[in-house]
Every structure is written in structure tokens, then in C-alpha cells.
Amino acid sequence: MMMSMMRSCCSTINNGILCRSSPIKQASNIVSFPPLFCHPKAKRYWFIRSQHKSSMGDRETEGFQNPRYVVKKVLARPQHEGDGAIVRRSIGRGELRNLDPFLMLDEFSVSAPAGFPDHPHRGFETVTYMLEGAFTHQDFAGHKGTIRAGDLQWMTAGKGIIHSEMPAAPGENKGLQLWINLSSKDKMMEPKYQELQSQDVSKVERDGVTVRIIAGESFGVQSPVYTQTPTMYLDFTLSPGSQVQQRIPESWNAFVYIVDGEGVFGDPSAAAAASHHALVLSAGDGVEVWNRAARPLRFVLIGGQPLKEPVVQYGPFVMNTQAQIQQAIEDYNYCKNGFEKGKHWASQQ
Numbered sequence: 001m002m003m004s005m006m007r008s009c010c011s012t013i014n015n016g017i018l019c020r021s022s023p024i025k026q027a028s029n030i031v032s033f034p035p036l037f038c039h040p041k042a043k044r045y046w047f048i049r050s051q052h053k054s055s056m057g058d059r060e061t062e063g064f065q066n067p068r069y070v071v072k073k074v075l076a077r078p079q080h081e082g083d084g085a086i087v088r089r090s091i092g093r094g095e096l097r098n099l100d101p102f103l104m105l106d107e108f109s110v111s112a113p114a115g116f117p118d119h120p121h122r123g124f125e126t127v128t129y130m131l132e133g134a135f136t137h138q139d140f141a142g143h144k145g146t147i148r149a150g151d152l153q154w155m156t157a158g159k160g161i162i163h164s165e166m167p168a169a170p171g172e173n174k175g176l177q178l179w180i181n182l183s184s185k186d187k188m189m190e191p192k193y194q195e196l197q198s199q200d201v202s203k204v205e206r207d208g209v210t211v212r213i214i215a216g217e218s219f220g221v222q223s224p225v226y227t228q229t230p231t232m233y234l235d236f237t238l239s240p241g242s243q244v245q246q247r248i249p250e251s252w253n254a255f256v257y258i259v260d261g262e263g264v265f266g267d268p269s270a271a272a273a274a275s276h277h278a279l280v281l282s283a284g285d286g287v288e289v290w291n292r293a294a295r296p297l298r299f300v301l302i303g304g305q306p307l308k309e310p311v312v313q314y315g316p317f318v319m320n321t322q323a324q325i326q327q328a329i330e331d332y333n334y335c336k337n338g339f340e341k342g343k344h345w346a347s348q349q
């Protein structure tokens with residue numbers, strides 16, 4: 001259908017000459033818990049929490065009124081993506097299509113020559129956070145850089161980016177890539193990058209808990225990253241026996257992704273959850289986490305303000321309507337409306 005549309009448009013678009021040899025062809029609700037007083041576990045929860053609080057004395061906590069619980073647990077199984085790469089997709093897989101404003105979370109583990117060669121994006125942000133090794137990105141506007149363990153790249157694709165993302169260190173190169181949707185008013189904005197090196201990511205260490213603040217705020221420390229769609233992104237490591245409370249804006253959707261170890265989330269009597277699981281949190285204004293295991297627990301806590309707009313996705317293009325998707329494909333194929341620099345560009349091998 002798209003091919004015939006392209007043929008019929010050819011005489012009017014760029015004299016019908018595709019600007020790329022491989023054009024694209026077209027082929028949650030969160031459950032709210034009842035008010036706290038009628039939650040079956042409320043009493044016990046608050047009993048434990050108040051005991052815990054008194055043992056903490058006057059020490060500063062991230063106190064909150066309405067705790068969030070785990071309402072959905074999804075295992076991110078390995079799958080093929082890009083060119084020979086393996087990713088564990090949690091948000092974006094069948095069981096968890098999207099969690100407004102989040103479209104995708106991939107935990108990737110890639111060794112050369114596999115990777116993510118030249119591809120476009122439109123309509124959302126990608127956040128790449130390295131856990132191990134290094135990744136080099138190159139884009140059609142001449143941006144090039146390498147991010148290493150602890151570094152992050154926050155890319156607002158807006159109206160269009162074409163780039164490559166390839167492993168840059170020997171062995172496995174690991175990280176997380178999150179896709180955050182943009183509101184209709186921001187989808188066609190000029191692209192923008194924010195890069196933070198590991199040493200510039202704020203870190204708070206307290207009582208066996210370390211938090212790296214990628215976006216948003218924790219323990220009174222704010223990340224310098226500007227989030228076009230309001231987002232929090234925290235990387236927690238809890239030593240054995242430690243626990244943490246973290247505030248989350250009440251109206252936001254939020255989830256946890258466990259990177260390493262196992263932990264108890266939300267309800268102290270819940271079973272522990274292990275690595276490679278995403279845990280969707282109920283409504284509420286904070287979450288509490290316990291590490292009762294013998295090894296460290298590492299997880300990311302991600303929350304965002306829902307956009308509440310229609311989502312139409314075609315691979316790396318995420319818009320509000322099917323017509324906008326057709327337009328994105330046409331713009332990419334004919335290098336226009338944001339994809340102009342794709343005309344004479346290919347990444348350096």
C-alpha cells in the first residue's frame with residue numbers, strides 16, 4: 001500500500017528520487033488500589049513501617065502517605081534486535097505494550113560486530129545508560145561520542161535523528177535503553193542531546209543505600225538533566241539488609257527494573273523479585289524496598305507523567321495518528337522535514 005503510495009507521489013517528491021537505498025516500506029492502565037485503610041495489608045504494613053521509623057530516630061527519610069505496590073511483574077526474556085544484538089525487552093513487549101509515557105525498556109548486552117547500525121527516530125526520546133563496557137553513537141548532524149559504564153545519553157529525537165549505536169569495547173557491552181514518548185506539541189521539536197559522564201551523575205550514599213540520580217530528585221539532590229516529558233530515573237544499589245523509601249509523584253506511572261540481585265518491593269510480606277523483571281507499581285506517592293538477600297540489589301526506578309494521548313508506533317517512529325506515521329515514513333524516505341541531513345550521510349565503520 002505504501003509502495004503504491006510512494007510511486008504515485010514520486011513525481012512530486014524530490015523528483016521521485018529516494019534519498020536512501022533502503023527506504024522503509026509500510027507493511028495502561030494502572031490498577032488503583034483502594035484507599036489505604038481498606039487495603040488488606042495496610043495495618044501490618046504501617047505497623048512494620050512505624051517500628052522501622054522509630055528505630056531510625058530522627059534520621060531523614062523519604063516519607064510518604066500512600067505506598068505503591070507491585071501490580072504486575074514481567075520477565076524480560078532475551079530477543080533479537082538490531083543487527084545481531086540481543087536485548088531483554090520489558091516495557092514494549094506483548095504483556096506490557098506501553099506504560100504511558102514509556103514506550104520501551106531494553107536491557108542490552110552486545111559484543112561486536114553486532115549492534116544498531118544506521119536507523120531513524122521521530123517523536124520520542126531515547127535514554128541510553130551504560131552498565132558495562134562502552135557504546136559509540138554517530139548521527140547525521142555530526143554528533144559522535146562514546147559512553148562508558150555509568151555514563152548516559154539523553155537524546156530527544158523530536159522531528160528526526162538518524163544515527164548508529166555500536167559497541168566500542170571488547171566483550172559484552174551492557175546497558176539500558178529507555179524510550180520516553182513526547183507530547184504532541186514536542187514531537188516535531190528540534191533534536192537535542194544531553195550527555196552526562198559517570199563522574200557528573202549525582203550520587204547519594206546512606207545506610208547501605210546508594211542512589212545515582214539520572215533524572216529527577218532523590219534525598220534532596222536533583223539531576224541536571226532536563227526532561228521534556230517529566231520523568232524520574234534513579235539507579236539504586238542496596239547492600240544486604242538495607243532498605244529505602246522513595247517518593248514518586250502521585251499522578252505518575254512508575255515501574256522498577258531489577259538489574260542484579262533480588263529484592264522485596266512495596267509490600268514487606270511479598271516474595272522477593274529477581275533480576276530481569278519489570279515491576280509495575282500501583283498508584284501512590286512512594287515506594288519502599290527491602291534487600292533481605294545476602295548480595296547487593298541493583299534496580300532502576302523509573303516514573304513519568306502520563307501524556308494521555310493516542311500512541312501510533314511504527315518501529316522507530318512514534319506519533320499520534322496513522323497519517324503522521326505515513327508522513328514520517330515519507331519524510332525519512334525522501335529526506336525532508338527533519339531528515340534532510342540523511343541525504344549524504346552514512347556512519348563511519
Ligand code: FJE
Pocket residue numbers: 081082083087106108116119120128135165176177315316
Ligand atoms: C532497533 C529501531 C531501533 N533497542 N537498545 C528498530 F531504534 C532499534 C534500536 C534499539 C536499541 C539501541 C540500543 Cl543502543 C539499545 C535498543 C532497540 O536501535 F534495534 C530496531 N530494530
Ligand code: FE
Pocket residue numbers: 116119121126163165
Ligand atoms: Fe537509536
